[in-house]
Amino acid sequence: MTLDYALRRIAFFFVVVWITVTAMFFLVHLAPGDPITDQVTRMQASGQALSAGPELIEEYRRQFGLDKPLLEQYVDYVKELAQGNLGYSVTNFPTRVTTLIGDALPWTLGLLATAMVLSWVVGSLLGGLMAWRSTPAFARGLMSSVMLFAAIPYYLVALLLLYVFAYELQILPTGGARDPLGTSGGPFAAVLDTFEHALLPGLSIVLAFTGFFMLGMRSMMVSVLGSDHLLLAEAKGLPERRIFLRYAMRTAILPQVTTLAIYMGYVVSGSILVEVLFSYPGLGKVLVSAVDARDYPVIQGVVLMMVVTTAGALLILDLLYPLIDPRIRYGRD
Amino acid sequence: MIGAAVLLIVLVVVIVSVAGGGGDDDTSTTRAASGGGTATSSDSGREAGRAETLVLGQYRAPTGKIGNPYVQASDALVSDGLHELVYEALFYVNYQTGRTEPWLATGYEYSDDNRTVTLRLRDDVRWADGTPFSSRDVVYTMEQILKARAPFRAANIQGAVRSIRALSPTEVQIDLRAPNPRFVDSELSSYVYTANFIPLPEHVFRGEDFETFAFYDLARGLPMGTGPYRLTEVTASAATLQRDDDWWAARAGFSELPAPRRVVYTSPGPEDSAVAGLESSQLDYAGQSVPSVAGFIAARERNPKLVNWDGDLGWLDPCPFALTINTTRRPWDDAELRWALNASLDKEQFSRLFNTPGEPTAARTTFPEYPQLSALIDENEDLLATYPTLDHDLERAAQIFESKGYRRENGVWTKDGEPLSLALNLFSPAALGPVWGDAAQLLNQQLREAGIAVDLQPGDFNTVAATRADGRFDAQSWFECGSVTDPWATLNRYTHAPGNDNAGRWRNAEYDRLVAQMGELTPGDPRIGELYAQAMEIWLRELPVIPLNQRPTPIVMNQTYWENWPTADNGYTQPAPFGMNFHQVITRLQPAGDGQ
Numbered sequence: 016m017t018l019d020y021a022l023r024r025i026a027f028f029f030v031v032v033w034i035t036v037t038a039m040f041f042l043v044h045l046a047p048g049d050p051i052t053d054q055v056t057r058m059q060a061s062g063q064a065l066s067a068g069p070e071l072i073e074e075y076r077r078q079f080g081l082d083k084p085l086l087e088q089y090v091d092y093v094k095e096l097a098q099g100n101l102g103y104s105v106t107n108f109p110t111r112v113t114t115l116i117g118d119a120l121p122w123t124l125g126l127l128a129t130a131m132v133l134s135w136v137v138g139s140l141l142g143g144l145m146a147w148r149s150t151p152a153f154a155r156g157l158m159s160s161v162m163l164f165a166a167i168p169y170y171l172v173a174l175l176l177l178y179v180f181a182y183e184l185q186i187l188p189t190g191g192a193r194d195p196l197g198t199s200g201g202p203f204a205a206v207l208d209t210f211e212h213a214l215l216p217g218l219s220i221v222l223a224f225t226g227f228f229m230l231g232m233r234s235m236m237v238s239v240l241g242s243d244h245l246l247l248a249e250a251k252g253l254p255e256r257r258i259f260l261r262y263a264m265r266t267a268i269l270p271q272v273t274t275l276a277i278y279m280g281y282v283v284s285g286s287i288l289v290e291v292l293f294s295y296p297g298l299g300k301v302l303v304s305a306v307d308a309r310d311y312p313v314i315q316g317v318v319l320m321m322v323v324t325t326a327g328a329l330l331i332l333d334l335l336y337p338l339i340d341p342r343i344r345y346g347r348d
Numbered sequence: 349m350i351g352a353a354v355l356l357i358v359l360v361v362v363i364v365s366v367a368g369g370g371g372d373d374d375t376s377t378t379r380a381a382s383g384g385g386t387a388t389s390s391d392s393g394r395e396a397g398r399a400e401t402l403v404l405g406q407y408r409a410p411t412g413k414i415g416n417p418y419v420q421a422s423d424a425l426v427s428d429g430l431h432e433l434v435y436e437a438l439f440y441v442n443y444q445t446g447r448t449e450p451w452l453a454t455g456y457e458y459s460d461d462n463r464t465v466t467l468r469l470r471d472d473v474r475w476a477d478g479t480p481f482s483s484r485d486v487v488y489t490m491e492q493i494l495k496a497r498a499p500f501r502a503a504n505i506q507g508a509v510r511s512i513r514a515l516s517p518t519e520v521q522i523d524l525r526a527p528n529p530r531f532v533d534s535e536l537s538s539y540v541y542t543a544n545f546i547p548l549p550e551h552v553f554r555g556e557d558f559e560t561f562a563f564y565d566l567a568r569g570l571p572m573g574t575g576p577y578r579l580t581e582v583t584a585s586a587a588t589l590q591r592d593d594d595w596w597a598a599r600a601g602f603s604e605l606p607a608p609r610r611v612v613y614t615s616p617g618p619e620d621s622a623v624a625g626l627e628s629s630q631l632d633y634a635g636q637s638v639p640s641v642a643g644f645i646a647a648r649e650r651n652p653k654l655v656n657w658d659g660d661l662g663w664l665d666p667c668p669f670a671l672t673i674n675t676t677r678r679p680w681d682d683a684e685l686r687w688a689l690n691a692s693l694d695k696e697q698f699s700r701l702f703n704t705p706g707e708p709t710a711a712r713t714t715f716p717e718y719p720q721l722s723a724l725i726d727e728n729e730d731l732l733a734t735y736p737t738l739d740h741d742l743e744r745a746a747q748i749f750e751s752k753g754y755r756r757e758n759g760v761w762t763k764d765g766e767p768l769s770l771a772l773n774l775f776s777p778a779a780l781g782p783v784w785g786d787a788a789q790l791l792n793q794q795l796r797e798a799g800i801a802v803d804l805q806p807g808d809f810n811t812v813a814a815t816r817a818d819g820r821f822d823a824q825s826w827f828e829c830g831s832v833t834d835p836w837a838t839l840n841r842y843t844h845a846p847g848n849d850n851a852g853r854w855r856n857a858e859y860d861r862l863v864a865q866m867g868e869l870t871p872g873d874p875r876i877g878e879l880y881a882q883a884m885e886i887w888l889r890e891l892p893v894i895p896l897n898q899r900p901t902p903i904v905m906n907q908t909y910w911e912n913w914p915t916a917d918n919g920y921t922q923p924a925p926f927g928m929n930f931h932q933v934i935t936r937l938q939p940a941g942d943g944q
Contacts (some may be wrong), residue, residue, distance in 0.1 A: 018882060022504065031746075031816045036604065047807070047810070047811045047814045047815070048810035048811055048813060048814035049810075051420075052810075052813055052814060053810045053813055054420060055810070056809075056813035058500075058501060058815065061581045070498075071498050071500070071503050074497050074498035074529060075420055075498055077497070092531075105525075107413075107414065108414075108419065108420060109414075109562055110413060110414070110562075111421070117582070118584060154649070169868055177620070177621070178620075181621070181624060182620060182623075182624045185624070185628055188619075189617055189621035189625060190615065190617035190618070191585040191586070191614065191615060191618075192583075192584055192585050193583065193585060193586075195403065195583075195585065195586035195588075196398060196403070196612060196613035217674055279839075285779050291615065291618075292617075292618065294585065294615040294616070294617035294618075294621065296583075296584030296585045304408075307778075307808060307809070307810070308810065309810050
């Protein structure tokens, strides 16, 4: 990989981020309503005859720069963004957008990234074993049943798990990230409590995505199985486990890594439904609240996070490919 | 590979748990330092158990951590217990008794011309840090409101008050710009959901920018109020308040200490989760996440300790649902056609959507039917006999349409080749719950049966609000908040006074005159009844807004741990835990034997 390629790839990353951020800025501002009217109307809806309502709206619009022409607002936004300033939340003023995102991000990453990695590992392993010729037939049948979940959207799996384990059996919490009454028993109890609360939302993602990764890995393994290098390994008398892991899996896993990178990018955006269903305090909930109230800076901030994580994951993958697969070389003959 | 994955998971869980989703203040968990003020809880060192804890499922994250009620981001309905349990109002309006009950104040007097109010304050109130509360705090807060560029919920106060001065540590005099005998009720009291005037501690605010000071630093004991609880911890999914055992009202013998030592506001999740929380008694109250009577009944089957306000029927929210008609858009600028529209709607059927299988709660008028207002409507029953708002009468509607030159073609009333259409802007299910999906279908079906071509335009709250502000609708679903004891506030909604939520742009000079005249009378004045009858005669004849449904809101209260919740049979005050009046409920709750 040449430096020239890396620089071009990094520049492309910034262009993608800029285009998406620009599109998002104009889209959210063109939607009907605005955060200030929303807040004042909510107040009026609760019985307030606001004699100074229009003046109040104008004053707040001025304070948040919403009275300026849209293009001017955009230029201000980009200038601030270039300095790493995402601004203030309108509906939570004077809280900064970075604070709201910072509060929520660890929960989203902790839950979704873990669940995604776990489903990738398990899915890839099971997918490989399903295609491997010496896997017993009954085991293949058993593994196939996991693939059923690949056909069900993860939020439906989540509803099913909620119904069984939280509503009917009542052995796991229905939502939240921690017991609101707190835990006694020290740090271990707190860890256990957090794990319990993450179990159902995590499991819904793991079940849905394991089947998905299994399918991909199985296909790749089937195409790898007849390869010469496997025949050679067998001819050399290498142990089967080693052939499976080091020769077959290693060769077949490259597209899986790409898929994982793409899906890791979606981790932030893909959390919305699960977080809403389980009242999980992550970025998805922040985004839903912000959209509901037209909190422009927060919407833009969360979307920026999504774009950066998705495009960033692909960038990192592009740069790491030559290290994973020596056959790949950028910028060289 | 699997071992590495398990290790990764354990590591992430440990990190997230220990960090609590972040760090301090700038992140998700904020905890008060012990002894944040001088008046600490006598047994604060002991953690309250479940039986001593009240768990309210109405927390809505993310919270911006705003304690200053005059900052525009402070939303009384984003509940972390501040306006219910930490702050206190000068007065609380009790919808059940119709009385304005003094709390931080002992009373008030109006001048003869209703332009001056003299407030008398209690002399034994203390802030949570032990500093005495006095007229200095009231005057400071009011003066800051008057100076502010945009004091949010106190904008009306800014417009109404000319000046304020302290007469003594326990007396203040407020000069109003115009006669306003309802100023104390509507502006200084907990009225609808919250109070517009919440006194703030002058000694804390001194030197801060009133308009931007967040007033939120748990380590410094902020937000600080005079109430019986202190906010001690805020996490991403819950807010915890601890009882202040040195609360001034208990020390003064004015009130008992509330029985719950700890109050936790937590997120109940979607309705199914809230129902499960009530069934298992993890929740004592599920907030507005149980929007259906069916949800309440399902939960009660598993937990007989659950009660609602009135049997299966929820408490009537102060803001009934109605259809605002844009009276400036043809052909709905014609009052007779508005009556035809009214006759086309089966409101009883509509109301059953909201409280199946309870009694129908169709709205006769746009007043919430609390005792005082119901009595007034009943006293003027003859008006409703002349103007039967509840009658679903398609023949009558057809007569009106025909009299206006409409002919029915292919099921739709048509005039000059143009079908009779109605742009109906409604709350979407995303805005106010799934019932609004059914409501849209039902209204569409009823109006089409009546021969009106409906153009349904559902929207989230923000879209509906924007459409309302611009008047881009023929009819729009909305909440008619206003009166709770005295009829003036609801009647005033439909006058042309500036700032009114008169989105239908209806104008009637005689009506405006009558309501203005009523506005100058003290609530309870016998002349109000007569003016009400005259104004309502005009309003009903013109029907600028079509009443739809009283708004029974399930207030599901769990008696497993706590008893003496307000119910229709024990209606000492309104029950809504999201309202500031919950302060008056928590001081009356008693521990239940079973839950101990």
